[in-house]
Each structure stands twice: as structure tokens, then as C-alpha cells.
Amino acid sequence: MFQETIKDFNINFNALNENNSISQGDLMTGHISFVLTKATKIDSIAMALTGRANVHWSTGGGGSRKRRRSRTHYSAKLDFFKFKSVIVHSNNAVGGMQLQPGRHVYPFTCQLPHGDFPSTFRGVNGHILYSLTVSIHRCWRMAKDFVTELNFVNHIDTNLPELQAPLSGSNTMSLCCMWCSSGPITMTASIVKKAFVPGETVNIVCEFSNASSQTTTPKVTLQQKQVFYTNNKVNKKMVSKNLASVTGRPVEAHASRVHAGIALAIPAAAPLTISNCSIIEVDYIIKVSLSTRLSANLTVLFPIVLCDAPVSAQPPLYL
Incomplete structure (x- = not known):
């Protein structure tokens, strides 16, 4: 033979x-x-x-x-x-x-x-x-x-301003118990840019205020969303996966303006973002959350892009 x-x-x-x-x-x-x-x-x-x-x-x-x-x-x-x-x-x-x-x-x-x-x-x-x-x-x-x-790689233009620009967001909520409600819980978070490479560490800068009577715990999670389509996108199947997560230090009750930095390492083996295929999409979100007992989490979401070349953050507008 x-x-x-x-x-x-x-x-x-x-x-x-x-x-x-x-x-x-x-x-x-x-x-x-x-x-x-x-x-x-x-x-x-x-x-x-x-x-x-x-x-x-x-x-x-x-x-x-x-x-x-x-x-x-x-x-x-x-x-x-x-x-x-x-x-x-x-x-x-x-x-x-x-x-x-x-x-x-x-x-x-x-x-x-x-x-x-x-x-x-x-x-x-x-x-x-x-x-x-x-x-x-x-x-x-x-x-x-x-x-x-x-191993084919689609090169993304890393000079696009939207990939270099910082992202920030905030959210607030109040805990309710029977007929009373607590003071507000507030979270503000930011990252220096939108695009990263697999293996890179994302530094999330946070500020928390917790006017409630409960301790809250911050957590950062990297979520991957895979979406599969039939031709002409008539049908689709979506799969979400958590690829990495980091838990921060608890924020005590009645604390005000607590600053924290949380570092999240993107797995080196994470696939690159895919947005140029009609039957497969791969997207990423960094989810920053504050969890409390007996209540939904307070969250801020950052859509990010994983590409093959390092992306520099935009310089500040002032020195």
C-alpha cells in the first residue's frame, strides 16, 4: 500500500x-x-x-x-x-x-x-x-x-481612534427592604483603551461609594460571546463564556469614595475578535460588578476588541 x-x-x-x-x-x-x-x-x-x-x-x-x-x-x-x-x-x-x-x-x-x-x-x-x-x-x-x-490572523488597523480612546461608565442603585430603602451604592469604572492583545493585562480604575448597611464586593470578569448564524442570518445560536475573573477587596458599609485598581489578565490563548464573517461572530465584554446579598449586582460593561498587535492608549488632552 x-x-x-x-x-x-x-x-x-x-x-x-x-x-x-x-x-x-x-x-x-x-x-x-x-x-x-x-x-x-x-x-x-x-x-x-x-x-x-x-x-x-x-x-x-x-x-x-x-x-x-x-x-x-x-x-x-x-x-x-x-x-x-x-x-x-x-x-x-x-x-x-x-x-x-x-x-x-x-x-x-x-x-x-x-x-x-x-x-x-x-x-x-x-x-x-x-x-x-x-x-x-x-x-x-x-x-x-x-x-x-x-494560523491565519486578520490584522486590525490599530491606529483607529476608537480603539485607542479610554472607556468609562458609572451606575448606581439603592437597596430596598420592606418599606425602607438604603442610601445609594455608586460605582464608577474606567479603562485606558478599547483594544488589547491576548496575554495583556487590563487595569480597571474604580471608585465606589457604599451608603448602604451592607458590605459589597467588586468583581471584574472577561466574557466572550460566540454567535453562529445560518445563511442570511435567518437563525442563530449564541454561546457566552467567562474566560477570566478577578475579585477585589470588599467595600464596607457606609464607605465613601473608595478608590481601587483591579488588574485583569486576558488569557494568552483567547481567540481574536471576529466581526467580518457573516456566519460567525466573536465579541468580548469586560464586566465590572458590585455584588450584595439579596440584591441584583450593580454592573458596568465595557465592550473591548482583541487584536493581534498592541494598541497604544490616546495621550491625555492635557499634561
């Missing part, structure tokens, strides 16, 4: 950056290598560069076979591009070319297309994948495929 004839197949890339990622318009270079255990005739060695998105989820159904048959399934596919090229081609019209036993190495070059393509992503109900497939074709035989996944 051909699986026993070809050994140690590798697809090697010349890294373009320290993250070994690629982006639109990049020129990829590298080589393939493999070992043949015996002389083999081949017609050609070809490669295909693809980018696509898929989503799938189901609703209804349950334990029994009859109920499982009643499930409704939703799915969608989206192809960004597919390009094919030939690495090696036989000049012999009949029978192909003969490769001798031993190691074989062939260089390749491929150009990624220009376009606004989303970053690589694997989610609960869908994924965005980019891959390079190398196929060895033999006369009257099925081609043998070797596939490697690529």
Missing part, C-alpha cells in the same frame, strides 16, 4: 513572524519532504490553499431515539478562497515519472489572496479554518492527501 511506501511526510514553512501566523496577501515559502521505501511512479504533486467557515447546531430532541429524530439541525458553510498549484509535474504523458527510494525535497511558493478574511477560530458550534493540502497523484490511483492547518 502507498501508506507503507511513503514515510516521514512533512510540510515545512519559512516563518514570517514569531507567532508563525499568516495574513492576507502574504507570500508563503517552504518545502515538502518525504521518504520513499521503494521506487514509485507519480503523475504530479499538487497543493491547495483553502479558507472556509462552518457552523452547526441542533435544537430539540433528547434521550430516546424517537425524540432524537425530532431534532432540528442548523448549518451553514462559507468558502473564502481555494487556490491550487502544482509543485511537481511529470513530463511523461504515460505512466508518470519514476521516483527512486530515499528522501525527496521539493520547494514551494504560494501567495495568499488579498481580502478581508476573519482570523482562525474554533468554537462551540463552528470554526474558521485555513489549510494547505499537498496531494500526491498517481496514474489510476486515488490521490494521497497531506493536510496542515494554518
